Amino acid sequence: MSDVSLKAVRKSYGVLEVVHGVDLDIKAGEFVVFVGPSGCGKSTLLRMIAGLEPISGGEIAIGGRVVNDVPSPQRGIAMVFQSYALYPHMSVFDNMAFGLKLAKTPKAEVEARVREAARILQIEPYLDRMPKALSGGQRQRVAIGRAIVRNPKVFLFDEPLSNLDAALRAQTRVEIAKLHAALDATMIYVTHDQVEAMTLADRIVVLNAGRIEQVGSPLELYRNPVNTFVAGFIASQRMNFLEVKASANGLELPGGRVLALNHAGIAAVKTLGVRPEHLLLADAGNADLSGVLAVVEQFGEYALAYAELPGGETVTLKLDGAPALEVGQDVHMKLPGEGLHLFDADGRALR
Amino acid sequence: MKNQANPWLTSNLWVLGLGMLPAILLIGVLLYFTAWAFAFSFTDLALVGRKSVEWEWVGLENFQRLFTRRGFLESLWTTVIFVFFSAIVGQSVLGFLLAAALRGTRSTLRSVVEVCIMLGWLLPDIVAAFLWSATTAQTGLINQLIIRPLGLPPVNFINDYALPVVTIANIWKGTAWSYLLFSAALDSVSREVVEAAKVDGATPMQRIWLVQLPIIRPHIATNMLFITIWTFTYFPLIFAMTGGGPGRQTETLAVFLYNQSFARGNLGFGSAISVAMLVIVGCLSLVYLRMLREPK
Numbered sequence: 001m002s003d004v005s006l007k008a009v010r011k012s013y014g015v016l017e018v019v020h021g022v023d024l025d026i027k028a029g030e031f032v033v034f035v036g037p038s039g040c041g042k043s044t045l046l047r048m049i050a051g052l053e054p055i056s057g058g059e060i061a062i063g064g065r066v067v068n069d070v071p072s073p074q075r076g077i078a079m080v081f082q083s084y085a086l087y088p089h090m091s092v093f094d095n096m097a098f099g100l101k102l103a104k105t106p107k108a109e110v111e112a113r114v115r116e117a118a119r120i121l122q123i124e125p126y127l128d129r130m131p132k133a134l135s136g137g138q139r140q141r142v143a144i145g146r147a148i149v150r151n152p153k154v155f156l157f158d159e160p161l162s163n164l165d166a167a168l169r170a171q172t173r174v175e176i177a178k179l180h181a182a183l184d185a186t187m188i189y190v191t192h193d194q195v196e197a198m199t200l201a202d203r204i205v206v207l208n209a210g211r212i213e214q215v216g217s218p219l220e221l222y223r224n225p226v227n228t229f230v231a232g233f234i235a236s237q238r239m240n241f242l243e244v245k246a247s248a249n250g251l252e253l254p255g256g257r258v259l260a261l262n263h264a265g266i267a268a269v270k271t272l273g274v275r276p277e278h279l280l281l282a283d284a285g286n287a288d289l290s291g292v293l294a295v296v297e298q299f300g301e302y303a304l305a306y307a308e309l310p311g312g313e314t315v316t317l318k319l320d321g322a323p324a325l326e327v328g329q330d331v332h333m334k335l336p337g338e339g340l341h342l343f344d345a346d347g348r349a350l351r
Numbered sequence: 352m353k354n355q356a357n358p359w360l361t362s363n364l365w366v367l368g369l370g371m372l373p374a375i376l377l378i379g380v381l382l383y384f385t386a387w388a389f390a391f392s393f394t395d396l397a398l399v400g401r402k403s404v405e406w407e408w409v410g411l412e413n414f415q416r417l418f419t420r421r422g423f424l425e426s427l428w429t430t431v432i433f434v435f436f437s438a439i440v441g442q443s444v445l446g447f448l449l450a451a452a453l454r455g456t457r458s459t460l461r462s463v464v465e466v467c468i469m470l471g472w473l474l475p476d477i478v479a480a481f482l483w484s485a486t487t488a489q490t491g492l493i494n495q496l497i498i499r500p501l502g503l504p505p506v507n508f509i510n511d512y513a514l515p516v517v518t519i520a521n522i523w524k525g526t527a528w529s530y531l532l533f534s535a536a537l538d539s540v541s542r543e544v545v546e547a548a549k550v551d552g553a554t555p556m557q558r559i560w561l562v563q564l565p566i567i568r569p570h571i572a573t574n575m576l577f578i579t580i581w582t583f584t585y586f587p588l589i590f591a592m593t594g595g596g597p598g599r600q601t602e603t604l605a606v607f608l609y610n611q612s613f614a615r616g617n618l619g620f621g622s623a624i625s626v627a628m629l630v631i632v633g634c635l636s637l638v639y640l641r642m643l644r645e646p647k
């Protein structure tokens with residue numbers, strides 16, 4: 001268990017800079033998730049921590065020791081790759097034992113550590129098999145087992161679940177969470193999937209185009225996103241953003257009605273954000289927004305209704321149960337008292 | 352995979368037959384020539400003269416001559432040395448080392464090396480033979496540029512070290528193939544697997560030896576199969592450079608076969624030599640094909 005700290009870490013490929021100065025402190029034993037759209041530099045950042053990619057600028061320290069020039073094996077890390085990266089020509093046992101054998105660990109200890117990891121991951125029956133005789137989920141376990149055997153201070157995961165089907169992904173997610181609790185190790189986990197981020201993380205690091213947008217616990221990010229990017233990214237249903245005009249007594253909404261609001265910085269508000277699950281259905285009389293229902297998606301436990309406003313914008317409502325709605329009918333919506341997000345012209349949140 | 356032939360084709364046997372005609376012809380011609388060589392290896396057929404028409408069956412005499420007369424066994428040994436050093440050690444190992452070393456580098460060095468070895472591959476054998484002869488002769492480039500300026504007496508490499516010179520020439524000529532094949536094979540090894548080995552603490556040598564080489568083992572076996580067969584029967588470069596000489600120093604089986612069949616006109620004996628070569632190459636292929644199989 002070790003802390004990890006990044007100071008102004010940069011990465012360039014030739015003249016192209018892809019990570020623009022990242023500062024981050026990860027506490028020992030913490031589960032941190034890097035999340036962001038594809039190509040934002042998550043893997044690059046993780047690979048720099050792993051020592052697979054040279055650092056173009058800044059400083060990375062693991063357990064208080066600057067590791068910029070320390071080779072991977074001596075950093076006390078273990079990595080689980082997206083493609084599992086098992087050695088195809090070695091049995092499961094040899095895959096897990098490879099690192100220990102290279103380090104000239106006594107045979108009895110290799111045996112004991114591999115068996116222990118196999119027991120934790122329930123892959124003991126497959127120890128003699130070759131990787132190609134395993135299913136995707138089993139390969140994933142072997143890859144995690146190979147990491148556990150090394151007894152690392154920091155675990156690094158690069159999108160470890162993205163090659164699994166949905167059911168297995170949910171199951172493995174739970175197991176990784178259990179593993180974190182059991183091993184008590186620092187874990188850094190990269191994903192583009194915000195559900196994995198929300199469910200696994202102690203803290204989420206939202207990355208965009210090589211920069212950190214926000215760091216915080218899942219609920220902090222859900223409740224107080226600092227900008228429209230984080231607000232749009234974190235949540236299973238994307239937040240609705242409405243163009244508004246600040247006026248003397250509140251905000252003028254699309255459709256012309258005015259939302260009465262008291263806020264010190266109200267003059268700067270350009271965008272109003274509201275999550276689909278916070279929008280309420282209302283009567284024509286007391287509605288803030290009205291539109292025509294374009295699409296309804298029924299999920300049984302909830303439904304998503306897409307309403308088109310007169311100005312052409314679409315807002316999403318998440319409704320409990322299975323509401324009786326007809327496409328083409330008028331929908332009237334009320335904004336909630338709590339859970340409104342105000343953003344200025346640059347997309348920054350106003351508190 | 353059974354019964355997956357196109358139903359339209361299987362119900363039209365005429366069309367099927369017509370489509371297979373070129374293949375049938377080709378196989379027929381191949382079989383015909385093999386059978387021809389096999390049959391005449393039991394005769395005393397000659398290229399010219401009386402025996403070219405009035406040949407007789409001589410039983411196993413030609414095959415006995417392979418082992419009782421000078422020539423065949425010496426040539427076989429020369430061929431083994433030539434194949435081992437130029438194909439297996441030279442082209443294959445050098446090709447692999449170059450592929451492994453230049454991998455991932457995008458430098459001018461890489462382009463230069465690639466152009467050089469591709470030139471060897473693309474240059475016609477006869478031109479290459481002329482270049483090598485001219486370079487290694489007593490008045491050649493090496494003597495002019497290196498030996499003479501050092502104040503040493505000139506050396507006639509092509510004459511004094513004929514087999515090594517021919518071997519080196521063939522390495523230069525054929526390394527491109529192995530290089531390209533191994534480059535492609537190494538590219539097929541997932542980058543993440545190599546990185547996993549790096550995290551596991553493998554040194555660059557261990558990564559190559561314990562991870563990459565075992566993964567591309569089937570490619571290595573395939574490559575060995577190809578270049579062994581090619582080199583075993585390789586003819587033009589050696590013949591054009593030395594004609595098999597001086598003496599019989601560079602007379603590989605292919606050159607020996609040519610000399611016996613066409614220079615001396617013993618077509619019957621030549622057929623026996625080619626049958627023997629066929630058997631040897633066939634046995635080697637079996638060995639490599641076993642290597643291609645997965646370990647249990």
Ligand SMILES: Nc1ncnc2c1ncn2[C@@H]1O[C@H](COP(=O)(O)OP(=O)(O)O)[C@@H](O)[C@H]1O
Pocket residue numbers: 013018036037038039040041042043044045
């Ligand atoms: N070897 C490389 N050479 C040049 N650019 C690269 C290289 N590796 C990654 N990049 C670029 O760096 C950016 C971040 O990549 P990556 O960290 O893999 O993104 P993510 O994992 O978040 O999807 C991408 O724009 C990608 O094109």
Ligand SMILES: [Mg+2]
Pocket residue numbers: 042043044159
């Ligand atoms: Mg990635």
